[in-house]
Amino acid sequence: xxxxxxxxxxxxxxxxxxxxxxxxxxxxxxxxxxxxxxxxxxxxxxxxxxxxxxxxxxxxxxxxxxxxxxxxxxxxxxxxxxxxxxxxxxxxxxxxxxxxxxxxxxxxxxxx
Amino acid sequence: xxxxxxxxxxxxxxxxxxxxxxxxxxxxxxxxxxxxxxxxxxxxxxxxxxxxxxxxxxxxxxxxxxxxxxxxxxxxxxxxxxxxxxxxxxxxxxxxxxxxxxxxxxxxxxxxxxxxx
Numbered sequence: 001x002x003x004x005x006x007x008x009x010x011x012x013x014x015x016x017x018x019x020x021x022x023x024x025x026x027x028x029x030x031x032x033x034x035x036x037x038x039x040x041x042x043x044x045x046x047x048x049x050x051x052x053x054x055x056x057x058x059x060x061x062x063x064x065x066x067x068x069x070x071x072x073x074x075x076x077x078x079x080x081x082x083x084x085x086x087x088x089x090x091x092x093x094x095x096x097x098x099x100x101x102x103x104x105x106x107x108x109x110x111x112x
Numbered sequence: 113x114x115x116x117x118x119x120x121x122x123x124x125x126x127x128x129x130x131x132x133x134x135x136x137x138x139x140x141x142x143x144x145x146x147x148x149x150x151x152x153x154x155x156x157x158x159x160x161x162x163x164x165x166x167x168x169x170x171x172x173x174x175x176x177x178x179x180x181x182x183x184x185x186x187x188x189x190x191x192x193x194x195x196x197x198x199x200x201x202x203x204x205x206x207x208x209x210x211x212x213x214x215x216x217x218x219x220x221x222x223x224x225x226x227x228x229x
Contacts, residue, residue: 004154032215034217034218036220041222041223042222042223043116043202043220043221043222043223044155044202044204044220045220046217046218046219046220049215049216049217051215089154089155091155099145099157099160099170100145100155100157100218102147102154102155102156103154104152104153104154105154
């Protein structure tokens with residue numbers, strides 16, 4: 001059974017800092033990995049999707065990497081801003097019908 | 113841009129009552145999913161559908177039923193609500209893969225907060 005772990009569970013950084021969020025998964029037979037953002041009381045917003053054949057994806061200040069063989073992904077956020085404060089979730093797609101297995105998330109707070 | 117819309121947004125039920133949660137998407141997506149989110153446990157898949165008229169069980173299907181009579185709607189039913197079903201429920205949808213690659217993200221609604229007393 002696929003298990004997804006995110007470390008740390010919570011993180012507080014001052015504005016402007018670069019930071020890395022970690023995601024690990026136990027079964028390397030994945031089709032893709034997604035990073036989501038969740039604001040309090042809201043749904044999930046897809047940030048980046050990395051296919052299993054890719055090593056990284058970039059969108060603005062966000063960069064996600066994937067090392068499928070070691071079961072790891074990182075989300076790098078450059079020059080953090082207070083508006084980046086949210087919970088970040090990673091999820092892996094394994095099996096048919098694009099079923100996702102989620103981690104429990106990292107709650108990020110960016111302070112002024 | 114409506115995307116994925118969930119109805120209702122909040123609901124309080126008594127143990128034993130029944131209710132239906134509605135998910136509607138206007139993106140003509142083939143795949144639809146129901147998840148529940150509980151503190152410390154992440155999102156877990158309840159049921160999913162790969163097309164109109166089809167449904168399948170996910171990781172935690174017990175106590176729930178679903179129907180996909182129309183492509184744009186995916187209904188989640190609780191026949192006899194239990195306190196253990198207190199949770200936030202999320203619906204998601206996704207289009208088919210493009211070019212044989214698994215490159216399409218899931219799109220989520222804003223959730224239904226359900227409390228069962």
